[in-house]
Amino acid sequence: MKKTFFLFIIFLFTQIPAQEKILFWPKGEMPNSKILASKTKKRKVLAELKEPELFAFLPTIKERDQKSVIIIPGGGYSKLTYDEGAFQIAKWMNTLGISAFVLNYRLPTSTDLIQREIAPLQDAQAAIKYIRKNAVQWGISPNLIGVVGTSAGGHLATSVSNISTDYTGLKGDLANISTIPDFAVLFCPVIDLGEFAHKGSRNSLLGENASEEKITEYSMQNRVTEKTPPTILFHNQDDTAVPPMNSILYYKAMTKNKVKGSLFIFPKGGHRFFVTDKNALSENWKKLCADWLETINNK
Numbered sequence: 001m002k003k004t005f006f007l008f009i010i011f012l013f014t015q016i017p018a019q020e021k022i023l024f025w026p027k028g029e030m031p032n033s034k035i036l037a038s039k040t041k042k043r044k045v046l047a048e049l050k051e052p053e054l055f056a057f058l059p060t061i062k063e064r065d066q067k068s069v070i071i072i073p074g075g076g077y078s079k080l081t082y083d084e085g086a087f088q089i090a091k092w093m094n095t096l097g098i099s100a101f102v103l104n105y106r107l108p109t110s111t112d113l114i115q116r117e118i119a120p121l122q123d124a125q126a127a128i129k130y131i132r133k134n135a136v137q138w139g140i141s142p143n144l145i146g147v148v149g150t151s152a153g154g155h156l157a158t159s160v161s162n163i164s165t166d167y168t169g170l171k172g173d174l175a176n177i178s179t180i181p182d183f184a185v186l187f188c189p190v191i192d193l194g195e196f197a198h199k200g201s202r203n204s205l206l207g208e209n210a211s212e213e214k215i216t217e218y219s220m221q222n223r224v225t226e227k228t229p230p231t232i233l234f235h236n237q238d239d240t241a242v243p244p245m246n247s248i249l250y251y252k253a254m255t256k257n258k259v260k261g262s263l264f265i266f267p268k269g270g271h272r273f274f275v276t277d278k279n280a281l282s283e284n285w286k287k288l289c290a291d292w293l294e295t296i297n298n299k
Contacts, residue, residue, distance in 0.1 A: 020056040022101075024130035025123075031169045032114050032122055052123040054130075055102040057090040058138065065097035066141040067296060069185070070127055072103050074151025077120070077204035080104060085150045088275045093148075096290055099140050100148075103127050105156065108205045117205050117218065122167045124160040125179035129170060132177050144296065146183040146229075151242060151271065152201040154189020155220060157181075158250065161231070162223035183296050184231040185289060187273040188239050191246035193219045198242045224253035231261040232292045234285050236269035264288055 030036055030051065058064070071093075073086040080086075082102065090100035105123040108116040128145060135142040149157025161184050168179070193202045193215045206214055216222055231254060235247040244265050251263040266282040277283045 020058075022054040022056060022130070023051050024054055024127050025051060026170070026174075029170065030126075031167070032119050034112050034114055037114065050106075052106055052127070053104045054127055055087075055090075055104070056138075057087075057094055057100040057102070059094045059097050059099060061139060063097045064099060064139050067097075067144040067146065067293065068099040068101065068131065068135075068138070068140045069093055069146045069148045070101045070103050070124070070131065070181070072105070072124065072147060072149045072153035072156050074149075074153040074190075075107075076198065076200040077107060077152045077155075078109050078200065079107070081150075085153075085272075085274075089148060089150075092275045092286070096293065098293065099138055101127065101131060116207070117214075118167050120156050120205075121159050121163060124156055125166060126168045126170065128160065128179050128181060129168065129174050129177040133174060144182055146185060146296070147181045148185040148187075149189055150187040150273070152190045152198070152204075154186040155191065155201060155205075157184050157186060158189060158191060158220040158223075158231075159218075161229055162220060162225065164227075180227070181229055183229050183293075185293075186231060186233045186247065186250075187285075188235050188242050188244075188271055189233065189246060189250070190242055191220045191250045196243045196245040196249070221249040221253045224250065224257050224259065226257045226259065228254065228257065228259045230296065231259065232289060233261070233263045234273055234289070235263075235265050236271070236273075236282065237265055237267050238269065239271045241271035262288075262292060 071086045071090050073080045073082050075081045086102045090102050093100040106119040108119055113119050131145055132142040147157040161181055166179050190198050190201045233247040233251055235244040237244055254261050269279055269282040273285055
């Protein structure tokens with residue numbers, strides 16, 4: 001009996017692929033940290049510093065596509081919502097043969113930061129560089145790396161899609177690797193930090209007394225250019241947390257700049273797009289998204 005149970009446990013764990021946790025900042029090179037910048041830092045304090053990380057979800061080699069995505073969870077820039085907002089989407093991407101990396105990024109509310117608003121962007125940029133550099137070892141293309149953003153994660157996804165300034169400060173062979181993703185998938189994204197803002201996200205990112213200039217600068221519809229990567233957006237009309245005008249403004253800017261993409265707004269669903277949704281209409285996002293991803297080809 002004990003032997004049978006032991007064999008069952010072995011079988012169970014061999015059927016569940018382990019998610020690899022990756023610390024992608026080179027040791028001692030993470031910028032914008034009061035502790036790392038301090039000349040009087042102590043070993044114990046440094047050891048307790050929480051570093052950003054990636055969780056890798058990889059399809060089997062046989063089923064693996066050349067595309068990959070970095071999934072950026074939301075949480076209003078004050079927390080990170082992993083569950084169905086990130087891990088479940090990662091597993092769903094694997095069913096399409098797409099490798100997925102869930103990003104655990106620094107929040108702008110952290111007391112360790114020197115400059116709050118650029119910390120999430122620095123982590124997203126460094127993650128893209130890291131995956132591009134190591135793409136071959138995962139059997140993926142360095143030129144087919146997308147970002148998937150939900151809610152405030154959508155704001156970070158559009159930030160890294162449109163801000164070309166490299167804030168990582170990384171040197172050596174990482175210095176010249178592009179930080180701009182090749183495509184983007186956005187779910188009820190925070191885009192506008194002005195009239196249609198999710199105020200919690202804005203306050204966490206920019207502070208409660210942000211200037212109009214800073215609000216305009218970080219409203220991502222204002223940063224779209226002809227170099228913005230192809231993007232598909234999903235939103236629900238009854239989303240009371242992040243108004244659908246956020247996606248509309250971004251898509252309008254995409255159209256103006258001739259950026260390829262699509263926008264889908266469903267009548268019901270609130271502030272969510274979960275893999276497990278059973279709404280007869282909005283659950284179609286999965287087919288629409290899968291079909292659109294098929295159009296993203298090798299460059």
